[in-house]
Amino acid sequence: MSTITTADFHKGLFIEFKGEPHQIVEFQHVNPGKGSAFVRTTLKSLKTGKVQEFTYKSGETVTEIPIETQEMQYLYKEGDGYVFMNNFSFEQLQVPEAILSDYLHFLKPNETYQLLVHDETAVGIRFPKKVRLLVSEAEEGARGDTVAGAGKVVTLETGLKVTVPLFIKEGDTIAVDTATGQYLERA
Amino acid sequence: MKTWQKLQKHPSLWQRYFLREKLIRSIRKFFDGQGFHEVETPLLAAHPPAESYLEVFETTLLDRQRRPTKAYLSPSPEVPLKKLMVAGLGNCYSLTKSFRNMETESKLHNPEFTILEWYRVGADYKDIMKDCEDLLKFINKSVILGSEATPESDLKDRFWTSQNDDKKKHQIIYQGRKIDLTPPWERLTVVEAFATYAKVNFEDFLDFQKAKIIAAKKGYRLESKTTWEKLFNQIFLNEIEPKLGQGKPTILYDYPASMAALAKTKASDPRFAERFEFYINGLELGDAYSELTDWREQEKRFKEEMKEIKRLGKTEYDYDHDFIEALKVGLPTCSGIAVGVDRLVMLLADTDDIADTLFFPASEEFGSP
Structure with a gap:
């Protein structure tokens, strides 16, 4: 304290x-x-x-209030909660959706995140400002739209839809800003 | 994104900002129609009014030999207006910029803001209460109901007129609450407000020792630098202010004398001063006084304020001796008020953030931490 x-x-x-x-x-x-x-x-x-x-x-x-930062791996969703595991003690922690609500579309199983813990309860998450995600679905080719800055909407591995430049293809990995949900660059 | 960029991208946003120009025109019309003189007062002041709760912007006036004189950005047009009333101007108002330092990181303050001050000669604060009721009604009528130039009718939808009432019942919606502007507004003394909303007996609270016990029992923290004024305002801000001005605007009046540096004390109870503020849905819009005309009392209060400014480590300056000279000549009995024009725009635009009413809010110009 x-x-x-x-x-x-x-x-x-x-x-x-x-x-x-x-x-x-x-x-x-x-x-x-x-x-x-x-x-x-x-x-x-x-x-x-x-x-x-x-x-x-x-x-x-x-x-x-003293808050502990713990490195934890996201495992899976269970009911209304999300199960994380401490990378060192292997203890598991159920994290309520309210804490993750801003980041649900960026959350990837097996990735390590920094969770804020007080009294053995998760109270927050320090989410990275940008994440790399795989493009799982993208329309082939451009739609003949030659306007500068034109884009298309693709679906990422977490289900998130983002507008990207036309050169992005299925299977690419892109960086997304977690504060705005916008495309940043091809990673 | 800067405001000008947002405007370029979303032209519908202009309507919100145009409310300000309509409001300014409406205010001028209201006072000009009653024969008030509009006065320009200096923004660059030699002596700001001595008020310890303010921090001023200090700058330097240089003569042609670069010899410096301290100068200040005016925190209010009050003193120049009063000097002109001494000179015989009569009813007057000023619609101008004012500057107050150390007021960043707030949705209610911008370091540079627009203030409306008006003074009525031969009047007391009850007359100014009526002015406020009439002014808001007039603004609502001319800015909102009279605005054919809003095809989106986004604004008109927020203001509806009762069909079976000839006098036209004026109702606005601010932050999800309906507010009826029809006079008379609710009138509540500070003593009544503390009793009703905070369950505090103000007779007891006036005693600093008792006030400390009352505040401590409520769970407020007492520290060595906790003053009576801070206890008053902490209870006020937590328990009373959010309840004011719901359904109807509230006029909160008769403040403790210690909280009204330029107000006349009540003849019937000198522990209180003839000061009021008015609120709409928790938003403070104006602060009024029956003006202090006694030069001895004024000089005494100025000197106390100077000491307090020094004690607080704020920018020190000399009080305006010329103003005391003016009071010696004689300020006619008068009453006046300062109204935050930006906050009126907030009300009309139904926003809780002053930055939404300004093309160039300080938070954007200087960056907010």
């Missing part, structure tokens, strides 16, 4: 709020009329998933 102030706040930070672990989903500074500065945060409970707002005094101290 370490003590930090609101100046250290950033999205995704894990802090203690009313004795329970929470994650900062969003925060912004507010200055009430003729008043000093405050920080309005949106906090998500790690235990219940409940989201609530709380406004801190600017500079107020809070307790940061």
Whole structure:
């Protein structure tokens, strides 16, 4: 446990709020009329998933929660969860979909990811900014479209559909930006 | 993507930004129609008003020999307007840029913003409350209901008119909530708001020691630098502000005297000052006072504020002695308000982010961390 102030706040930070672990989903500074500065945060409970707002005094101290980063391999989907295995201890961990929801279309079995773990529960994932994925389905040839920057839609091994330049073929591996879901380059 | 690039790509976005020009025209029409004088006040100020809650932008004025004089970007047009009222101008307003430092990383603040201030001579804050009701009604009528130039009717759909009401009931939707702008708005004192929404007895809360106990019981953290004002605002921001202005705009009035540096205290209870703010669905839109006219009291408060500015380590400057001279000559009884014009655009555009109302938001120009 370490003590930090609101100046250290950033999205995704894990802090203690009313004795329970929470994650900062969003925060912004507010200055009430003729008043000093405050920080309005949106906090998500790690235990219940409940989201609530709380406004801190600017500079107020809070307790940061220690979060462990574990290298884990994604194995398979099971029910509503996703099973990962620790590469060193071989212990398995069921990760709820909510944590992975932004990245489901990039998730590949047998790949290693960095999971954030608190109290033996997965609380987040540090997903790579770009991933390499195989083009599993692509239309043959161009459709005679000669406009500069023209593209076509292909399907990747994870089921994700992306718009790519015409020269990309089935069997190619491409790099995709995980924040925007857009094609970056042929890998 | 920068805003100009978004606009080029999605021309439908222009409508949102055009609300600002319509709003500005509407505001001018409202005040010009009542004989108010529009005044240009300096953006480059020699003496910003002494207010410890603000951090100013400091710059340097050079003469032809490069001899420096400190200068400041004006944080409000209030003091110049008051000097002109001393000189006999009468009712007046200013629609201008103002600057406040250390207000980044917020959806509600831009370091450079547009402010509307108006003053009525011979009036008190209750008259300004009525002005606010009338102004919002007028803006709604002229900007929204009178806007034939929105074929998408995207805007018109948000504002509907009750058919069987001749006076036309004005309802807007802001962030998913219907707000009826028809006067009179809800009027709530600070004391009532604390009792209703925070279950706090304000008589007790006025005592700093008791306030600490109340705040601690509620689970707020007390630190050595926690002031009474911070406890007030933390309870206010957490428990009260989000509840204000739902269904109807709320006028919150009669603030503790310590929180109103340029306001007149109430004759009936000098612990409170004649100040109000108004809110629509938790959004603070304006801050009004019955203006302080007593030069001795004003000078005393300025000196206290200067000490506080020093204690807080903020940019120090000398207060405006010329303003005290003006008050000695005599500021007529008057009341005025500062309204955030960007926030009015937020309301009309139904957005919760001030950056959505600006072509060049500071977060985009300077990058946000």
